[in-house]
Amino acid sequence: MHSGGSTARRRPRPTRTFVSLTGPAGNLGDALIRRGTLDWALGTSDELVAYVGGAPDVWLQQLGVPTDAIVLREKSSIARWLWMLATAPRRPVLVFEAGEVPLDRGNGLRELVFLAETLLVRLKRGIVVRPPRAVRAATQPSLWLHSTAAKASQFALWRDGTSRATTGGSRLAPDIGFAAGQRPGLLWDERDELIVSLRGKRPVPDKEWAEALKAFAAAHELRVRTVVQVREDEERARELATMLDGVFDEWGDRDAVAQEALVRERYDHARLVISDRLHVLILAALSGAVPVEVVADPTRKIADSFATIGLTGLSADAASLSPDEITAFLTKQLTRADEVRAAVAAAEARLDETEADIRSAIEAARA
Structure with missing residues (x-):
């Protein structure tokens, strides 16, 4: 031993x-x-x-x-x-x-x-x-x-x-x-909102842009809603709601967990979500909404990131388009819901x- x-x-x-x-x-x-x-x-x-x-x-x-x-x-x-x-x-x-x-x-x-x-x-x-x-x-x-x-x-x-x-x-x-993970959201025919969420630090969009969005929403019987995904954008969301005759969802005193739940529920009801923030559009796409960037002088960030998953043509420079062209661009995007869902699932x-x-x-x- x-x-x-x-x-x-x-x-x-x-x-x-x-x-x-x-x-x-x-x-x-x-x-x-x-x-x-x-x-x-x-x-x-x-x-x-x-x-x-x-x-x-x-x-x-x-x-x-x-x-x-x-x-x-x-x-x-x-x-x-x-x-x-x-x-x-x-x-x-x-x-x-x-x-x-x-x-x-x-x-x-x-x-x-x-x-x-x-x-x-x-x-x-x-x-x-x-x-x-x-x-x-x-x-x-x-x-x-x-x-x-x-x-x-x-x-x-x-x-x-x-x-x-x-x-x-x-x-x-x-x-x-x-x-x-994708969310089921509402059926396409039941979705009745156009959601807008833009950066507060960029210039305020012009009146022609606002008129184009209002004309598009009216033509497709969509309610316009502005939401806040980044707290510093809250005042811009308020301004946009006024410009677009829409509904403004403030962040207010809600904590970040509750705010995320609310925003994602809103995307579940949207057909289109317009933003110049990449992750607004990613969350929108996860909810089955079509993500769109139509602002003046957009960066390549959103277009390049969505191109990685095979989605192109989601971004447009509003500064180079007439109001009628903006409305036509948005109308075309409405046909892409199935394409977006398939690309997001593959990603x-x-x-x-x-x-x-x-x-x-x-x-x-x-x-």
């Missing part, structure tokens, strides 16, 4: 997943894609570490962050995040945020830190996941650092072809918001396959 008695095996240290989930609680679109990011991280390790920045408690509720997660807040906790990453057991998982990444001047240090985190996880033989993202205002050295970190990640996805080309990436994927299936690939890669790394 051994004098020390039987030896017990050491229990393996718990595996650990790190996920970044920052964002303002007043932006339902940000909550949508952060929730999708969290879904990809859940269940991949024994421990979940979530960095949420300065987000309030309602943000955790919106996203469904588990109560047993280690939640790190404010910039003061970044040092702890980095320490936990450095001391994590081998084969950790690091999941970055989905969404748009600014790479203008002043972001170089941030991108350098993200590159260091990526290389650290790879040295530990872990898995790095960058859900579908887009880049804007790309400058050096931020772009080089971001592109290098993406290439060092096992999963680096781009939600539009322009961002993929800018970074030298290879994998195109639908915006993660499309993974939220969700692609994202499900990607998530399955990620989980398989994590299991293989730890086998």
Whole structure:
């Protein structure tokens, strides 16, 4: 017999997943894609570490962050995040945020830190996941650092072809918001609303645009409603309701969870939703409404993102169209409901396959 008695095996240290989930609680679109990011991280390790920045408690509720997660807040906790990453057991998982990444001047240090985190996880033989993202205002050295970190990640996805080309990436994927699941909504013949939700920081649309929308709504017996998906757009929604002789749904004192439920219910009743915000249109499409961007001088963001799922021709520059042409454009979009539903279903299936690939890669790394 051994004098020390039987030896017990050491229990393996718990595996650990790190996920970044920052964002303002007043932006339902940000909550949508952060929730999708969290879904990809859940269940991949024994421990979940979530960095949420300065987000309030309602943000955790919106996203469904588990109560047993280690939640790190404010910039003061970044040092702890980095320490936990450095001391994590081998084969950790690091999941970055989905969404748009600014790479203008002043972001170089941030991108350098993200590159260091990526290389650290790879040295530990872990898995790095960058859900579908887009880049804007790309400058050096931020772009080089971001592109290098993406290439060092096992999963680096781009939600539009322009961002993929800018970074030298290879994998195109639908915006993660499309993974939220389709809603049945009302039957098409029962839908009786045209919903409008525009950015508050853009110029107010002109009278010709408003007259075109009113003529379209009247011709198709649709009630005009303005909704607020980003709190800072509330005053613009009020103005638009007045311009369009429509109904205004204020956000008011409602918390973000209740506001999201209300807005999504509104989309369930809409035939068309007009917006210059990408995730307004994604949520609208998930509810079976046809998403449309018809504003003056639109960016390529919405057109490029929907092109990734095979939907083109949803955007038009109102500044170059007469009121009759705007009305004709909107009327044409009404014929696309089945096309939109099919494209959204295919996008969700692609994202499900990607998530399955990620989980398989994590299991293989730890086998």
